[in-house]
Amino acid sequence: RKEVEQDPGPFNVPEGATVAFNCTYSNSASQSFFWYRQDCRKEPKLLMSVYSSGNEDGRFTAQLNRASQYISLLIRDSKLSDSATYLCVVNDGVGTASKLTFGTGTRLQVTL
Amino acid sequence: DVKVTQSSRYLVKRTGEKVFLECVQDMDHENMFWYRQDPGLGLRLIYFSYDVKMKEKGDIPEGYSVSREKKERFSLILESASTNQTSMYLCASTPGQGIVGANVLTFGAGSRLTVL
Numbered sequence: 001r002k003e004v005e006q007d008p009g010p011f012n013v014p015e016g017a018t019v020a021f022n023c024t025y026s027n028s029a030s031q032s033f034f035w036y037r038q039d040c041r042k043e044p045k046l047l048m049s050v051y052s053s054g055n056e057d058g059r060f061t062a063q064l065n066r067a068s069q070y071i072s073l074l075i076r077d078s079k080l081s082d083s084a085t086y087l088c089v090v091n092d093g094v095g096t097a098s099k100l101t102f103g104t105g106t107r108l109q110v111t112l
Numbered sequence: 113d114v115k116v117t118q119s120s121r122y123l124v125k126r127t128g129e130k131v132f133l134e135c136v137q138d139m140d141h142e143n144m145f146w147y148r149q150d151p152g153l154g155l156r157l158i159y160f161s162y163d164v165k166m167k168e169k170g171d172i173p174e175g176y177s178v179s180r181e182k183k184e185r186f187s188l189i190l191e192s193a194s195t196n197q198t199s200m201y202l203c204a205s206t207p208g209q210g211i212v213g214a215n216v217l218t219f220g221a222g223s224r225l226t227v228l
Contacts, residue, residue: 034215044155046217103154
């Protein structure tokens with residue numbers, strides 16, 4: 001089993017739709033969690049950190065389920081500009097980014 | 113705004129050549145990292161550094177070495193390039209412990225290396 005697993009997609013959704021991605025992780029001791037966004041041929045950029053209580057940033061909501069060992073990202077009212085690959089990142093260490101493990105990413109394509 | 117600059121966006125090298133990939137960050141970050149990204153495999157950590165002249169192996173260090181002589185600069189070296197090192201190389205940095213966003217990676221734009 002991969003340490004961090006994501007459905008590669010692509011998810012093809014119309015503008016205005018709501019779409020959700022899940023990411024499962026294998027290490028129950030994982031400490032912190034992130035979603036990064038990567039546009040085609042660009043570097044990854046932090047979208048949002050994922051907190052235990054769940055957190056929201058505009059149209060984006062991230063949730064953590066420690067019992068089932070997954071995190072999720074919900075995008076409401078999808079825009080064309082949301083088209084990108086979304087990377088799930090899990091940190092197994094405390095204060096050490098060396099233990100950051102990346103999922104392979106989920107590709108989202110928002111269409112007219 | 114943190115900036116991580118990679119000197120070369122695209123390189124084409126021949127098998128056996130020595131390759132240097134340079135990375136500079138301008139926000140006094142403690143930690144620097146080199147990843148490679150390949151389709152279907154995601155980002156994999158090659159080497160990282162927590163301090164000047166300090167380096168630690170990541171998940172796939174074979175065939176690579178690094179150098180960090182100054183805090184702001186972290187170089188990745190391929191002593192003898194091979195075709196299986198054709199990839200996108202991404203440099204990143206993080207502020208370090210005790211700072212908000214300690215583990216948030218800021219990436220450079222990437223260096224796409226092709227080894228023929």
